[in-house]
Amino acid sequence: MSQPFNSSAQVPCLRDLDTENGEFWVSSPWNFPASGENLSAYERNGVFLNDRKGGFHDVSFASGADSPGDGRSAVSGDITGDGMPELFVRQAGGGALLVYRNRFPRVHSLQLSLRGTRSNSLGVGARIECRMGKRVIRRSLYPVVNFLSQLPAMVHLGLGDATRIDHLTIRWPSGEVQEFRDVPVDRHIRVREGEADYRTLRKHRH
Ligand SMILES: [Ca+2]
Structure with a gap:
């Protein structure tokens, strides 16, 4: 769109939507969180554990952090003061901010x-x-x-x-x-x- 910083801009849908197959249109990109639509198509977030041998284990489900939300960023930092960093995930849909407490074995x-x-x-x-x-x-x-x-x-x-x-x-x-x-x-x-x-x-x- 030509005016990306105009939060009131509306872009009309270019053709009829196939709503039965899940197509949707949000006329302003600023409205995605409010509309409840999800650009990631509810694909789940992934969490991978470094095995220190050059590989990674997929622990997405086991970690509990496999949110189907529309994730935008992830950072980690220790907010409980135990030296084990928590995980913060910012989303555009499916909950604005998710905080996952670190319950891995203490190191x-x-x-x-x-x-x-x-x-x-x-x-x-x-x-x-x-x-x-x-x-x-x-x-x-x-x-x-x-x-x-x-x-x-x-x-x-x-x-x-x-x-x-x-x-x-x-x-x-x-x-x-x-x-x-x-x-x-x-x-x-x-x-x-x-x-x-x-x-x-x-x-x-x-
Ligand atoms: Ca912690």
Whole structure:
């Protein structure tokens, strides 16, 4: 349509609809949620579990998050304070916002926030490397992760059964590199660029 930001615009249907076969027409795209129609044709959302061997398991039904709604974005973040991120799904039909509490078996984790001094203040663009024995996890801090959705500017590291981090390395956008050894887990820590010690903001609830 020629005026996508005109919320009162109406576009007439171009031909007769075959309603018996489920065809529908919504004359303004702003009216999809109100009309109850569903652009995804009630296709169910999918959830896939990383098996850490290069594959994924389809756990859509088992997770309970296989909503038939018209999903637009999904992000995850821990709102219960136990270190296990919840799943948030924003939909245009079938419920505007779905929140799925994380009931997977508890694993160890670390939340890491950054405060830049030479770099930008939230450390956006920093690269984080986490070593535990032979296992290495690499993440970048980018708080924008999905369509019209945003998470706090932190990195959430799922650590499995590891109870300590041998080496935690932060490569700041400024080029500064900081390394910490033998870092305890199950907490939210904050690292300030250039400071020798990190600060523990909160320990995860048990
Ligand atoms: Ca949680």
